[in-house]
Amino acid sequence: SQILVSDIMNPNFYSVSRDETLENASMLMVKKKVNHLPVVSEDGKLEGIVTSWDITKAVACKITELEEIITRDVKYVYSGEKIEAASSIMEDYSISALPVIDSESRIIGMVTSESISALIGRFG
Amino acid sequence: SQILVSDIMNPNFYSVSRDETLENASMLMVKKKVNHLPVVSEDGKLEGIVTSWDITKAVACKITELEEIITRDVKYVYSGEKIEAASSIMEDYSISALPVIDSESRIIGMVTSESISALIGRFG
Ligand SMILES: C[S@@+](CC[C@H](N)C(=O)[O-])C[C@H]1O[C@@H](n2cnc3c(N)ncnc32)[C@H](O)[C@@H]1O
Numbered sequence: 001s002q003i004l005v006s007d008i009m010n011p012n013f014y015s016v017s018r019d020e021t022l023e024n025a026s027m028l029m030v031k032k033k034v035n036h037l038p039v040v041s042e043d044g045k046l047e048g049i050v051t052s053w054d055i056t057k058a059v060a061c062k063i064t065e066l067e068e069i070i071t072r073d074v075k076y077v078y079s080g081e082k083i084e085a086a087s088s089i090m091e092d093y094s095i096s097a098l099p100v101i102d103s104e105s106r107i108i109g110m111v112t113s114e115s116i117s118a119l120i121g122r123f124g
Numbered sequence: 125s126q127i128l129v130s131d132i133m134n135p136n137f138y139s140v141s142r143d144e145t146l147e148n149a150s151m152l153m154v155k156k157k158v159n160h161l162p163v164v165s166e167d168g169k170l171e172g173i174v175t176s177w178d179i180t181k182a183v184a185c186k187i188t189e190l191e192e193i194i195t196r197d198v199k200y201v202y203s204g205e206k207i208e209a210a211s212s213i214m215e216d217y218s219i220s221a222l223p224v225i226d227s228e229s230r231i232i233g234m235v236t237s238e239s240i241s242a243l244i245g246r247f248g
Pocket residue numbers: 036049050051053054070071073074075076093094095096097098099157158159
């Protein structure tokens with residue numbers, strides 16, 4: 001297809017800093033009905049990601065610090081890539097969201113397997 | 125497309141009963157690396173669903189009982205439906221998984237937006 005990541009990414013995303021509490025990260029996911037929060041530095045650079053699966057791991061393992069469940073090695077895509085590239089990365093790593101970054105490594109949106117799946121429902 | 129839910133559903137799914145503990149449900153999601161657990165009765169009938177987002181809500185709201193976070197009104201599909209039907213339902217309700225049931229309302233698998241998204245990566 002000719003659809004680009006920039007065509008389906010969500011530019012309204014929510015992020016946390018790495019010194020956020022586990023409770024506040026959870027409250028943000030619930031309030032905004034999202035499963036994925038990129039972890040960003042003060043100047044907007046991508047430092048990691050934390051998901052509702054990670055929060056579930058914290059419950060299972062009685063972990064109380066967000067820092068302990070943040071995934072540091074974040075997979076991401078550039079906005080100009082095709083959606084096939086995003087879909088393949090998510091399949092390869094069994095993940096369901098990718099931060100979208102610009103040429104200066106700043107996050108400009110999030111792309112999810114939910115948004116790619118929704119394309120099938122509309123165009124078949 | 126001519127792809128049916130039965131072509132992409134995962135027949136190896138994990139479920140919980142409604143009297144399971146929050147910790148055990150969390151441990152199952154972590155151990156099996158899944159985000160969704162159908163809640164089933166002793167005779168295999170679908171009673172609800174609980175996800176890692178619901179566990180996150182429990183953390184945010186300091187809820188300790190699984191029963192309090194189970195979604196009872198479960199959206200599902202039949203195995204003979206096309207994947208477009210599954211994709212549309214998930215988009216309409218902002219959900220990322222659907223139990224697949226047979227003609228006797230028994231669960232035979234799970235279909236996720238991850239598995240539909242992965243099709244794009246392979247066939248474009
Ligand atoms: C491997 S997945 C397994 C469960 C399920 N498939 C899912 O998507 O949540 C869960 C882990 O992936 C990590 N993860 C999610 N998105 C990621 C991304 N873009 N880059 C790296 N890791 C990511 C999470 O932090 C979490 O620890």
